[in-house]
Amino acid sequence: MKKLFTIVCLIVSGYLEAQVVPFDSSAWTFDGNGVIPEYYEGESALYLKASGAELSAADFLNGVIEFDMYLKDLWTFSGFYFRVADANNFEELYFRPHRRGKPDAYQYCPRINGKASWQLYHDQHRGVYTGNPEFYPQENHHGYNGKIDLPLDRWMHVKVVVSGNQAELFIDNEEEPSFFIHELKGPKVKGAVGIYTGWGGVHFANFSVISNDNQQLSKTSKVEFAPLEDRIMSWQVSGVIEEIKLVPTVMDPEVTNGLKWTKLASEESGVTNLSRVAAVQGKKNTVIAKIEINAEQDIIKALTLGYSDRLAVYCNGQKIYAGTNGYRTRDFRYLGTIGLFDEVYLPLKKGKNVIYCAVSESFGGWGIMGQIDREGIKIKGE
Incomplete structure (x- = not known):
């Protein structure tokens, strides 16, 4: 019990050293019937199918969340969430392995008043701003969705760095962020963090979270966007x-x-x-x-x-x-x-x-x- 208490305290206090939170820790709460802790492909893992796991004591606003995912060629929406204000308001990011290599393999999806707003926040083409369905370079995206060649049948590392109203997403231990989220749209509050899946099952391992009020992002990733001309204000x-x-x-x-x-x-x-x-x-x-x-x-x-x-x-x-x-x-x-x-x-x-x-x-x-x-x-x- 002393070890479990220490883990929870490190999460809440913002201790700046990553601590993996074992899935058999009492710090986790689980939702759904498809929850199976097991040793999988060399890792102490948690299998989730249409289920979720949450660290309610995380008290996370800014900092770093990291974990590993083992994806298969299945129709599933699997990812993580943070800054939980309540059951209807939080930040969410997920992956679509059935869409790997396509422009919507990854999705940022703030949940506001119970609504998952992925149809409003996307980077599919300039049509959002001009009415013309013209695809444009990755570097001009807002970071709301995009193409990732998601690896299958092996562990994939996921890392998100959050600071203020922006975030960086790193995939597979890349040195540069795969996506830079220009503006987070969800609640700016300290709250729980968690992982989940919809439909097909996914394994998770090595989950850690660091709260850091002074968290910094990469300086090279920031992109500024001009407001839409003649928009209704x-x-x-x-x-x-x-x-x-x-x-x-x-x-x-x-x-x-x-x-x-x-x-x-x-x-x-x-x-x-x-x-x-x-x-x-x-x-x-x-x-x-x-x-x-x-x-x-x-x-x-x-x-x-x-x-x-x-x-x-x-x-x-x-x-x-x-x-x-x-x-x-x-x-x-x-x-x-x-x-x-x-x-x-x-x-x-x-x-x-x-x-x-x-x-x-x-x-x-x-x-x-x-x-x-x-x-x-x-x-x-x-």
Whole structure:
């Protein structure tokens, strides 16, 4: 018991020497039925299948997390998490061995109000910012997902270094980080760390964590990004409603009357993560994102939009657009990742115009982004 107590104390105190936490330590708590401690391929390991293991006493904010994974050619989403504020809010990173060598073999996925937001945070192409599906160099990525030739049938070392709102991910003991996460999006709190798998099983070994409030990152990895030009800077976001209450052709005043509105700023990329102010509650899976536009004269303006998963747009009460951008809604390979791929034309009248965007969520991220030329118009609150 004295040894186990010492291990937990080292984790909590931030002692700057890596200490492997044995999986038979009482410091771990386990979730799920697929949890098997065993000696595997030369290591004292933990096998997880659709299960997880957590060090609740880690109290981790900044520092280093390291462990080994033994991947097989299976459909699985397996990784780790940290900075746990509660069961619905934490930082998460995982690997897709069935996608090894592809642009989405690795994924950063903050969980906010219960929503895993991988459809909002990705590096698949410039389309997020330009509307054009053009792939671009790795060095210009935000670090949210990317290509890794994940090794199979052997131990792979994983190391993440966290400092402030950024992190570096090292794979297989490489000297340079495989990915630099430009901006962490989850809670900035001290909390638990853990490992988990979904679907196919994975072995873990040699897990260690070091808390270090003065943790430093590699100076060469930092990349700066310009904000999206003409992005909508913020939206007024309603409370959650049932999607079925939206009528086919107009915005029924009975839907909007009595709604409470919260101002939510967009990120530099233009993405506005609606989960920050709303949580899906059963059939209540829809919010209305609102902007008010003052036009100098009657004019038609193009509004470029990205969204996840479904969208209906109303201009002065009249429905002018509806679309679907969810996972596998267009073909079996379609991810539903957000990007500026849709455009609607707003018939603005001189003076005040109210634009409602009803956004409904099913899976993978709840968001909206918008871009509009400001010549001849002004958006309230900017």
